[in-house]
Amino acid sequence: MSVVTLTINDRQITARAGETVLDAARETGIPIPTLCHLDGVTEAAACRMCLVKIEGRGRLQASCVTSALEGMVVHTETEAIREYRRMILELLFAEGNHVCSVCVANEHCELQSLAADHGMDHVRYEYMNPKRPVDVTHERFALDHNRCILCSRCIRTCDEIEGAHTWDFAGRGSHARIIADMGQPWGEAESCTSCGKCVQSCPTGALFRKGSTVAEMTKDRERLAELMVARKEKKWSV
Amino acid sequence: MNIADLHTIREAERNRCKPFTIRCCTSSGCRASGALEVFAELQKQVQESGLTDRVDVVGVGCPGLCSEGPLVESTHPAAIYPRVKSEQAREIVRISLNEPCQLEQLDPGHPFLTGQLKIVRARAGIIDPERLESYIAADGYVGLQQALQQSPETIVETITVSGLRGRGGAGYPTGLKWATVAKMPRGQKYVICNGDEGDPGAFMDRAVMEDAAHQVLEGMAIAAYAVGANQGVIYVRAEYPLAIERLQLAITQATRAGLLGTGILGSGFNFTIEIRIGAGAFVCGEETALIASVEGLRGMPRPRPPYPAERGLWDCPTLINNVETLATIPAILRNGAEWFAAIGTEKSKGTKIFSIAGKIQNSGLVEVPMGTTLRQVVEVLGGGVPGGKALKAVQTGGPSGGCIPAELLDTPIDYESLSAIGSIMGSGGMIVMDESDQMPEIARFFMEFCADESCGKCVPCRVGTVQLHRLLTRIIERKASQDDLDQLIQLCHLVRDTSLCGLGQSAPNPVLSTLRYFASEYEALLQPPEFPGHTRRKAPIPLTVI
Amino acid sequence: MERLKLATVWLGGCSGCHMSFLDLDEWLFELSEMADLVYSPIADVKDFPHGVDVTLVEGAIANEENLGMAKTVRQRSRVVVSFGDCAVTGNVTAMRNPHGLGLEVLRTVYLVPEPGTQPHIPDDREIVPALLDQVIPLHNVIPVDHFLPGCPPSASRIRDFLKQLLSGTAPNRSAVQIRFG
Numbered sequence: 001m002s003v004v005t006l007t008i009n010d011r012q013i014t015a016r017a018g019e020t021v022l023d024a025a026r027e028t029g030i031p032i033p034t035l036c037h038l039d040g041v042t043e044a045a046a047c048r049m050c051l052v053k054i055e056g057r058g059r060l061q062a063s064c065v066t067s068a069l070e071g072m073v074v075h076t077e078t079e080a081i082r083e084y085r086r087m088i089l090e091l092l093f094a095e096g097n098h099v100c101s102v103c104v105a106n107e108h109c110e111l112q113s114l115a116a117d118h119g120m121d122h123v124r125y126e127y128m129n130p131k132r133p134v135d136v137t138h139e140r141f142a143l144d145h146n147r148c149i150l151c152s153r154c155i156r157t158c159d160e161i162e163g164a165h166t167w168d169f170a171g172r173g174s175h176a177r178i179i180a181d182m183g184q185p186w187g188e189a190e191s192c193t194s195c196g197k198c199v200q201s202c203p204t205g206a207l208f209r210k211g212s213t214v215a216e217m218t219k220d221r222e223r224l225a226e227l228m229v230a231r232k233e234k235k236w237s238v
Numbered sequence: 239m240n241i242a243d244l245h246t247i248r249e250a251e252r253n254r255c256k257p258f259t260i261r262c263c264t265s266s267g268c269r270a271s272g273a274l275e276v277f278a279e280l281q282k283q284v285q286e287s288g289l290t291d292r293v294d295v296v297g298v299g300c301p302g303l304c305s306e307g308p309l310v311e312s313t314h315p316a317a318i319y320p321r322v323k324s325e326q327a328r329e330i331v332r333i334s335l336n337e338p339c340q341l342e343q344l345d346p347g348h349p350f351l352t353g354q355l356k357i358v359r360a361r362a363g364i365i366d367p368e369r370l371e372s373y374i375a376a377d378g379y380v381g382l383q384q385a386l387q388q389s390p391e392t393i394v395e396t397i398t399v400s401g402l403r404g405r406g407g408a409g410y411p412t413g414l415k416w417a418t419v420a421k422m423p424r425g426q427k428y429v430i431c432n433g434d435e436g437d438p439g440a441f442m443d444r445a446v447m448e449d450a451a452h453q454v455l456e457g458m459a460i461a462a463y464a465v466g467a468n469q470g471v472i473y474v475r476a477e478y479p480l481a482i483e484r485l486q487l488a489i490t491q492a493t494r495a496g497l498l499g500t501g502i503l504g505s506g507f508n509f510t511i512e513i514r515i516g517a518g519a520f521v522c523g524e525e526t527a528l529i530a531s532v533e534g535l536r537g538m539p540r541p542r543p544p545y546p547a548e549r550g551l552w553d554c555p556t557l558i559n560n561v562e563t564l565a566t567i568p569a570i571l572r573n574g575a576e577w578f579a580a581i582g583t584e585k586s587k588g589t590k591i592f593s594i595a596g597k598i599q600n601s602g603l604v605e606v607p608m609g610t611t612l613r614q615v616v617e618v619l620g621g622g623v624p625g626g627k628a629l630k631a632v633q634t635g636g637p638s639g640g641c642i643p644a645e646l647l648d649t650p651i652d653y654e655s656l657s658a659i660g661s662i663m664g665s666g667g668m669i670v671m672d673e674s675d676q677m678p679e680i681a682r683f684f685m686e687f688c689a690d691e692s693c694g695k696c697v698p699c700r701v702g703t704v705q706l707h708r709l710l711t712r713i714i715e716r717k718a719s720q721d722d723l724d725q726l727i728q729l730c731h732l733v734r735d736t737s738l739c740g741l742g743q744s745a746p747n748p749v750l751s752t753l754r755y756f757a758s759e760y761e762a763l764l765q766p767p768e769f770p771g772h773t774r775r776k777a778p779i780p781l782t783v784i
Numbered sequence: 785m786e787r788l789k790l791a792t793v794w795l796g797g798c799s800g801c802h803m804s805f806l807d808l809d810e811w812l813f814e815l816s817e818m819a820d821l822v823y824s825p826i827a828d829v830k831d832f833p834h835g836v837d838v839t840l841v842e843g844a845i846a847n848e849e850n851l852g853m854a855k856t857v858r859q860r861s862r863v864v865v866s867f868g869d870c871a872v873t874g875n876v877t878a879m880r881n882p883h884g885l886g887l888e889v890l891r892t893v894y895l896v897p898e899p900g901t902q903p904h905i906p907d908d909r910e911i912v913p914a915l916l917d918q919v920i921p922l923h924n925v926i927p928v929d930h931f932l933p934g935c936p937p938s939a940s941r942i943r944d945f946l947k948q949l950l951s952g953t954a955p956n957r958s959a960v961q962i963r964f965g
Contacts, residue, residue: 045541046695048736059743060735065541080735087732091701099876100965101869101935107965116959121931122872122923124725125705129881129918146882150694169536169694172519174704176694215965769858772927 006072021063021074022050032076033085033114035149037064038201039225041156047149049085049114052076060084086118094125095174097132097146098204104217105205111149112204132177137187140210141199143178147206150176154198154207161224166192200224239496240504241383244374251375256294258334260284261311261363262322264297265448266480267441267602268307272324276308279327293334296372299449301363303350304602311363318344318351349618350600355581357589358565359605362449367484370491373452379497381568385460386505393464394420397567399575401587406432406523406560407638407664408740409586409653415557418547419465422555427467429458430551430558432528433474433481436520437636438687440667442591443561445603447474447481450565451488455498455511457564460571462509465557470511473528476518485513520637520691524739525550525558527693538693539739560665562591582608586652590663596633596670599624606651613647616670627672631755635664637684637691638744640751641677660751662744677756678763681749682710688745699742702733706749713760719767723760727753788950789837790815791823792867793857795850796877796919797843800936801868802826805840807939818950834860838949840867840932844877845920849913858926863949869935869964871922876935878919886915930955933964 002017008030015024020043025032035047043064051060055073060081063074075081092098092111100106132145152169155178159165166189170179180189199207200219208217230236262268262277280295301309306320312333319330319341326341333339344351356362366372373379385393398413419427431454435443447454458470474482489511492498500508514532521527522537529551531537550556566588570578579587586608592615595601599621606615612632616622623629631641640661642649649655653663671680689703709726712718730746737743753760794802802825808815822836823829832853839861845851858864869875880889890905897903906912922928932945932955941961948955955961 043541044695045738046697048696048698048738051736062541062738084732084736087729088697088736091697091705093873094705095701097879097882099873099879101875103965107963112964113959116963119957119962121933121957121962122866122921122928124923126708126924127874127878127881127920128704129878131882149697150700152695169538171694172521173689173692173694173700176700767927769927772858772929 004068004070004072006068006070006074008074009076015068017068019068021052021054021061021066021068021072024068025063025074025076030076032063033117034064035110035114035203036151036153038153038157038221040228041153041160041201041224044152044156047151048088051081051084053078053081082118086120089115089118089120090123090125092149093120093123094127095130096148097129099146102214103147103205104208104212104214105147105219106215108215108218109205110203128174135180135186136210137185138192138194138210139187140194141186141196142208142210143186144206144208145177147204148178149204149206150178151203153201153203154178157197157201157224161227162193162195162197164191164193164195167198197224244379244383244503247371247374248377251371256292257314258289258293259313260293260295260330261298261313262295263299263301263307263309263363265300265445266478267300267304267445268309269480271307271321273308275324276310276322276327279324280310280331283328283331287328287331287335289331289334293331295331296366297368298364299362299367300359300445300603302354302359302603303344303600305600306344306602309363316346318346320344350602350604350621353614353619354605355589355607356605357569357581358446358453358562358591359449359603360569361453362445362603365450367449367451368487370452370488370495370497373450377572378452378568379456379503381571382456382459382463382497383503384571385463386503386507390420390464390466393460393571396570396575397464400570400578401575401582401585402563402566402570402578403586403653404560405562405566405590405665407635407662409663412559412563415547415559416461416465418545419467419555419557422466422548424466426469426552426554427462427465428551428554428556429462429465429467429470430528430532430546430556431458431470431472431561431564432523432525432558433472433478433485433561434516434520434523434528435475435478435561435665436523436691437638437665437667439593439595439669440636440665441593442603442666444478444481446561446565446591447478448484451481451484452492453565453568454485454561455488455492457567458511459498459502459507459509460567461557461559461564463507465555467557468508468510470509471514471532471551472511473514473516473522473532475516475522477516482513482515489513519693520687521693521739521741524741527739528558529556536693538695539741541738562666583650583652585654590651590666592651592666592668594620594668594670596668597623597627597629597672597675598670608652609650611648611650612642615651615668616647620670623670623672627674629670630673630675631671631677633661633669633671633680633748634667635662635744635747636667637687638662638740638747639664639667640747641671641680641755642751643755660747660754662747676714677752677759678710678714681752682707682714684748685710685745688741692741692745696736696738696742698733699737699739699745702729702737703742703745705729706733706746710749713763716763716765718763719765721767723764787817788819789822789833789835790819791821791832791836791839791857791861792825793823793832793839793841793843793853794825795841795843795853795871795922796846797868797870798876799825799842801840801842801870801934804868804934804936804939805942808943809939811939811943815946832856832860836861838863838865840865841871841922842867844870844874845916845922845925846877847913847915851916851925854922854925863929864922864926865930865932865945865949866922866928867932868937869933872931872933873964874919874921878921881918885917890915931962933962935965 045062053075135143402412403409526540
């Protein structure tokens, strides 16, 4: 296994050849924010939070899908990048109906935490106030579309870890939404195994356990990655 | 079929010409003005006058001057009749009996007709798009024949030396793309023809597919031979039924004739082509979204690298080229790389087809050498703006492009010159605007298009385009302030710099380019701040009435 | 040192932010050394005065009265603060927005057939101000100088914010100070 040396934020670090810039940075304690990234599933590069500046490349690059190469020079916190991250978070808050104060994921929400970490004390864009449903037809879990940020972590988790592929996208652009099977109520989706992994994968309070009330929905997202590692390495004991 | 057969068919077809030929355009543009009825009437008149031995009525492809359709051309004497109605069919047919014809004719010296250099569209309006023999008579499949007598490396070299650049809009050097795919290890490779042509107002590719489907197939076959592919896919948008029909017909004809399939023209080269039809998504014109669509997945782009040349369709090396790019290939093979490189400018070789529309006297399709000025195309070939109004701007590149103001009309049309002034070549759509067109509204129109067509995967494009549309609407409705304009610009930068694919990355172009040249139009719509001295923006108050 | 003229108003909110303000407990004594509360729903003042230094505005803009008050506040205050999630984002007050424009929401709420009742929409303008079609945050109607999120912002958050404002420092925007919810 070969090793490459690269520079991130003026620090020389080493990474395994083939590792992504995101993983290389995180392993060295350099934080890069992400929303659609989830350890244990493939990358979507959709949220654009992990964009970094790589010298010699014109456009900002999504660090979750960019391989760390020998001699690369990376900047993760330029002024433009910080401003763009905040704008992306504001766009997300303006897109759905994110009412933190009454949400099951209040204080345990990745979107809320990222917003606070990025100095987002208000949203400068007009709220869109879309009319979105809440699906409570499943016996154990529920999906509140108002809180969904279309990160697709649930889709990838259900497809790649559980293998059921119950969730997918329907609709285009701002009309896109998550659907179960062929657009049925979740409770009627025959492919669903009720394993609850999608609930664990969800960064916000969109997917939650029924019976949770405000701020009660905590998630164990690392469990999913542990599962994938255990399967691969056949190591089942903690 | 072998090479000798090709020759025989060519000669036979050329000799079967009747003394008088009447060509009636039956492409989509003229069909929309009743060309099929005219065509049927022409055939009927020939029958009734007992002239079937002397007069040939051929349905042909688009001669280009779409605003004057239905177009009918007679060969002896040579004349083009515009806006033909069914009642006039008889008069045209009876020219062959030396009877006088009083119908209006197009001036044969008009620059629209004489000022073009038709390479890709050389056969449009002349051959019968539905007969293989007609294509062969016009030197069809000679390019393929010659290619098969050379090594694949030679072909790649030829295309590289020719300087051909992708005609889909990005202008990527075609030879370089071919070389990349060719260099990939031997194995399953694909050639994809991108016929998704989504830009509003652009119909160049539609015409090529309808008028000379075989030309596209020939180009694909040469490409496949050069890069080592044995399977091709043509991805056509569903909204082009005639193109789909003609391509399917051409594939059937070519396969039967041994010009597609196994052992093409007696060589060891095998190549089959399938058609895949789109389902109404502009985003599927983007290479990786197109590939996802062909694979039966949701048409959403994937981050690049890896590029399709390395890992594309079904994870195999894939060459994906635009229709016009592939349709240019046979001519380059026949006439040589140097011949092509001698046309155009230093960095933009060859010709380009443009579809001119909007406030223009002559709208339709023109093919001109790269380097021709916009003024030449718009004022000379296009005849300028009708009704004596002043020309204001020309939009090139569709929703990814920019508006070029009248002062810059002497800009030569080539990739670099257009980007330098804030626009792009794009796929060839050219929309002319006059003094009555409001630039903020033009920008909003294109933004609405992008917001509708966004696939929804990435945040800046999915949400950013909607917010930009809202901001533009408020500006146009005179409910916005300077703060809003500043926010518009900042949001444009976000969408341009952080979107995952070209759709989002170029969606702000019409806004940014109209702001560059027509800032005063935006500023004239702004309201003064209600609370001067503070810089935060204010939105309109939504009141209810009981 | 002249005491700061401080004001608070509540618009389309639940007054929870004001309750949190009162949770400042003994620190209110310290505050009263530095500031005079010249207008507040918890003080007996009829009209919003001129020349206010800092106004904390709780609640979203839900009706015409809120709108009018917001504009008055802006005209007569040097510094305006969006106080609490309703003012900053619309929050719970804005949850009626997806359900339609003002009239539709009023119909849904009031015109529910019920035996023994005569449903009608309250429309006495002396008592019930006209609803806005959509509930909007404060900064959508007036320029706002600072934002103090929270539902409610905790007393310590309010205290830290006021201390900084009163000392002329730019308020801290760290995660713990600005987290919504």
